Amino acid sequence: MIRVGVNGYGTIGKRVADAVAAQPDMTLVGVTKASPDYGVEAAARRGYDLYAAVEDRVEDFAAAGVDLSGILGDLLDAVDVVVDCAPSGVGERNAPVYEAHDTPAIFQGGEDAAVAEASFNARGRFEAARGADAVRVVSCNTTALSRLLAPLDETYGVEKARVTLVRRGGDPSETDRGPINDIVPDPAAVPSHHGPDVNEILPDLPVDTAALKAPVTGMHTHSVNVTLESDPDSGAVRDLLADEDRIFLVPEAAGIDGAGALKEYAADAGRPRGDLWENCVWEESISVTGRDLYLFQNVHQEADVVPENVDAIRAMTTDVDAAESVARTNETLGVGL
Amino acid sequence: MIRVGVNGYGTIGKRVADAVAAQPDMTLVGVTKASPDYGVEAAARRGYDLYAAVEDRVEDFAAAGVDLSGILGDLLDAVDVVVDCAPSGVGERNAPVYEAHDTPAIFQGGEDAAVAEASFNARGRFEAARGADAVRVVSCNTTALSRLLAPLDETYGVEKARVTLVRRGGDPSETDRGPINDIVPDPAAVPSHHGPDVNEILPDLPVDTAALKAPVTGMHTHSVNVTLESDPDSGAVRDLLADEDRIFLVPEAAGIDGAGALKEYAADAGRPRGDLWENCVWEESISVTGRDLYLFQNVHQEADVVPENVDAIRAMTTDVDAAESVARTNETLGVGL
Amino acid sequence: MIRVGVNGYGTIGKRVADAVAAQPDMTLVGVTKASPDYGVEAAARRGYDLYAAVEDRVEDFAAAGVDLSGILGDLLDAVDVVVDCAPSGVGERNAPVYEAHDTPAIFQGGEDAAVAEASFNARGRFEAARGADAVRVVSCNTTALSRLLAPLDETYGVEKARVTLVRRGGDPSETDRGPINDIVPDPAAVPSHHGPDVNEILPDLPVDTAALKAPVTGMHTHSVNVTLESDPDSGAVRDLLADEDRIFLVPEAAGIDGAGALKEYAADAGRPRGDLWENCVWEESISVTGRDLYLFQNVHQEADVVPENVDAIRAMTTDVDAAESVARTNETLGVGL
Amino acid sequence: MIRVGVNGYGTIGKRVADAVAAQPDMTLVGVTKASPDYGVEAAARRGYDLYAAVEDRVEDFAAAGVDLSGILGDLLDAVDVVVDCAPSGVGERNAPVYEAHDTPAIFQGGEDAAVAEASFNARGRFEAARGADAVRVVSCNTTALSRLLAPLDETYGVEKARVTLVRRGGDPSETDRGPINDIVPDPAAVPSHHGPDVNEILPDLPVDTAALKAPVTGMHTHSVNVTLESDPDSGAVRDLLADEDRIFLVPEAAGIDGAGALKEYAADAGRPRGDLWENCVWEESISVTGRDLYLFQNVHQEADVVPENVDAIRAMTTDVDAAESVARTNETLGVGL
Ligand SMILES: NC(=O)c1ccc[n+]([C@@H]2O[C@H](COP(=O)([O-])OP(=O)(O)OC[C@H]3O[C@@H](n4cnc5c(N)ncnc54)[C@H](O)[C@@H]3O)[C@@H](O)[C@H]2O)c1
């Protein structure tokens, strides 16, 4: 049994904790929280042991009548690996603590690549994490791009990928993020940093990205162009993508027209939190003219990195191979629509 | 066993079907769909028999490879009661069909009160539906107002209620509804029709409503003022509301600040579709000055009428009393946070 | 000639500067900017002398090739009165500087009332500013409420006003403000601070307010209830409000249905920046039942305080009376639709 | 003097009317309205003669106390050219009426190309309209793409252009258009019809477009990639675009970060209605890597076609050449920021 701790029980941390708890070869030792807000109740409902992320807030938990199993350090000493799900940038500040406790750590995509020895994606870069002490699961956008581009590159060769990322402004529970009535070039400079981040996973793949921020909370939307090295027909590309475990082809006949309907589809399917762990590629959009492939994909920013974190745990702590790990993760979570 | 059919498997129909299927004293005979879109898959996953809502679209289902158990008429002949969940205004056109098949029917709040013998809310008006052939479960807004005002009136007396309804512009999967960057007086005339609709449930309660439409999809927000006939303190009102089964007091300490966080709270609690069947009254907002009570409540438009439909079925077809029906519904669904 | 400086050339400052420049009895000596962004060009186009708001950023202006006429202190020494239009809370930090230069100052509604000797509204509280050294023009919401409630109180007596403020989340150019898809109780506690702020203008008027924040940028919307001390009919109230200079009754027949159309109406009328200096009361919404008056009003947050600032300048520095000042301001700006 | 009528006084019609009225070589004979809403007042303020667009609604105008100068037919008989600004699709129904009156007509981009002999853009296709009886000014998106691609093609050669159009969901005054919290692939199929529409102006230019619809009202945002036939540096492209009359390079140093700030910039510049007639290309985004040019441009959908309509009038009715017409239009309107 791999003993796992989750440091930071927010949007990503909650989901990673549930996913870890669902693995037969893993034990969720506990999760940390920075303050005793409603997340505490979620952890308690699930029977997760709770630790204080920040020592000097222990009092706050006591005042709120919340029982703690200890503080972060106690959790770190009890686990084989910690998954850092603290806010963007805080992971880097936590890194020395993990080192001090000699606890291997997984970081999220909000951190710089330099925080870890290796960037991770199960499809494209599983072995890089093998036995590492610090691994970074790349961001929701990079994860989705890697999943899409890897099979295209393997099968047809990618001469150049060009992607416009229309990113969600904030997550559904974040009321202080905008924009309200604007599409913001963010960053204004093109290409954006997302392309180089894809190259942490697929080093030699030429990819340029341009990023916008939009007043939506549900999903990112990617408008993708890939100039291939050969000229398959649209149907062949559709079949290739349909074969990928973590890509869901949104069926043209389903009458799904946006992120809202996609989330409803996930909820219809009984997904916890309505999560879509898969890239959602709009079948109708897939089109090849000459060697130019076009398509739209939607990415559920809160969910797509979750199975990747599970696989990263196995890559770091076991000798299970990529295919086996991915298969286990998919089966236990129910990935694949 | 009460045999139930659901006519119209959309936002409300899906939820009513699931709720009926969860009742030990009911059998969901089947659901109808108007076209073979992604809802068909949801029904199939759950093993619900599917009927064509509209006879001349039977071909479309065949073309899509979807098996039908029959058409609406077949379903009507096989059930004790049908729950009409067709789009607003279509229920009225369906009414003669139900009559022709001698099938008692429950309509939704999108229909005029005149469509049915009685308007229904389990808290305030259960007996009105007893043995009726046609009952209308009042709208999401009216349901929420009735649940809130009934106990206030019983306990303190309501001299006058004044409510501003900030309504969601559309449901999450409706991409063609607005507004985008506007708050629209809708209707522009005050008081709006929502007050009279409350009086279908609580006939003598003086209530004036003013309605706005806002660019959100998650929940309605009600800003409530009630001039009471006595002057309880805020704590007493809080306790009164806390005792109500279908009211959830959003705890001040929980750090929940809007509909997004409320929905996350529901998802944390494992609610299917993240549904909030309860009125969500913001504890911190409850305040009495003199005889004037103020509070905010949020209403999950897709969900709050669902337990009411279940109770309406029992009121029409059995002699189970209100308390017993509500208790059963609450327990089977898990109402109460 | 009253010599006026504007400290802070943002949303409010730009408009106050233009309004001052339009007054025959005032001279706009100059405006300050904190940094050399696009506002500099606006000032230059209009021929406004530019001063650095913050001394140690003088270099930035030089680097950007922008000529300065001096720094804030120079401006303060050259004027009879400074209008502080710095960001909310910064005004308070500027106050000692104004005092050190012996320059009478007008602050905006983002500051606490304590920043100044008197809170100001031309309709309800002109004389309070007479000869004062520090005056605060109340916020956009308070200004609009004061304009509405003053005539109602004078004519019918106000027993109690209850207002729900559905506030815009941010101004059109603020891309970092939310919420995106939420209506946020803000503050969650009711009554909000807006009522007491109205009492800075109308001290004895009983008013309770409840405030929400919505994903719109155009205008605030107020849902107003006033229990009057007498029972006029709706038409009489309409006539009363129609007579007020700074209230615009949105005509029922005009087909204007929200803030977007209102702003288009203002642009059609040739208003600079599409500004609506008036409260926009929806004629169709005005309704009296018993002694309960209801109505909706929209408030252009960027504009309604602008004529008030002009009047505050006169109240502080001259002996022109309220009616005369308001008339001059209205005529020069073109207030009244 | 060219006598001009405008049929349909809505978003585009109002602006075209004002632009025509500003031309020394044109007379605005009148505008039509379909109903006596607030637009009537706008026309009256400007002294524009008003005609009824639809004969059987003449009574409505009388009832509203609005004086008419006649009906559409009267206007058609009095002009040299009519600019059809009726809602999308209605222009096609109006075409036979124009023919019956022998009145040359200009249609807008909401109509199919087949409605007219020629599609028009002043930059790329002025002569096509010379002497024609029916001309279509291409849509806001196509106009902006043509303006951008024409100089790139002339100077460097365009091997292939690929553009993602993030379109505004509705105009600011349209409260019934969505989406609210979604980015909708619209059309879901890629490439979209916008590319072929560009080819009505630039017939041989290879361009693929993918279109999304977003919850914003202010502007469209284009994410542009152009594979050039040569490899200029970014600065050269910037200079090329800076030289174009109807392209505004949003200066990097200006601190403008989205459509809201762009519109404020336009209002600061005194633009009527805050209109941006120019493509707004984000200077900071312009980047060439190899032969791949990237940039973002924003398009004010309500405004960019306005100067094109003015030029189309001249092309159809005079022998003024393109350069001269564009220069006159630009000067009279003040195009160029
Ligand atoms: N939300 C997304 O869309 C998304 C997607 C992929 C990756 N990520 C990345 O995942 C990470 C977590 O993001 P999130 O969206 O879950 O953030 P979040 O704000 O939802 O959750 C962060 C949690 O960490 C807690 N926390 C605060 N300080 C802490 C500390 N010092 N130590 C431990 N925990 C602390 C917070 O209380 C909160 O519960 C970030 O790196 C982010 O960039 C986020």
Ligand SMILES: NC(=O)c1ccc[n+]([C@@H]2O[C@H](COP(=O)([O-])OP(=O)(O)OC[C@H]3O[C@@H](n4cnc5c(N)ncnc54)[C@H](O)[C@@H]3O)[C@@H](O)[C@H]2O)c1
């Ligand atoms: N959505 C809400 O927020 C909400 C809340 C409370 C009450 N209601 C009311 O519930 C009713 C249903 O609303 P909804 O939001 O579920 O609508 P919906 O559009 O989500 O679902 C309606 C369903 O009925 C189907 N349908 C269409 N024509 C039909 C016909 N002739 N016969 C049977 N089915 C047909 C549609 O295909 C769709 O699946 C309306 O009266 C509405 O006013 C809706």
Ligand SMILES: NC(=O)c1ccc[n+]([C@@H]2O[C@H](COP(=O)([O-])OP(=O)(O)OC[C@H]3O[C@@H](n4cnc5c(N)ncnc54)[C@H](O)[C@@H]3O)[C@@H](O)[C@H]2O)c1
């Ligand atoms: N925007 C509104 O809706 C609104 C309405 C009514 C009142 N107000 C109040 O008006 C005041 C100004 O608000 P705003 O919306 O114009 O803000 P803003 O951010 O648009 O403008 C503030 C300006 O002040 C400048 N500035 C920053 N630091 C400064 C300093 N130290 N000294 C001088 N200037 C400085 C900024 O660069 C900016 O140009 C606030 O008190 C606000 O609460 C705003």
Ligand SMILES: NC(=O)c1ccc[n+]([C@@H]2O[C@H](COP(=O)([O-])OP(=O)(O)OC[C@H]3O[C@@H](n4cnc5c(N)ncnc54)[C@H](O)[C@@H]3O)[C@@H](O)[C@H]2O)c1
């Ligand atoms: N709004 C934009 O962003 C935009 C941009 C470029 C092109 N266009 C095109 O311009 C045209 C007009 O669009 P709009 O946005 O101005 O529409 P709009 O709805 O704002 O205005 C249309 C006007 O036409 C009037 N009208 C209705 N029926 C009429 C009839 N039978 N005859 C004459 N007038 C009638 C309406 O009352 C309204 O005033 C459409 O083809 C549209 O596709 C619009």
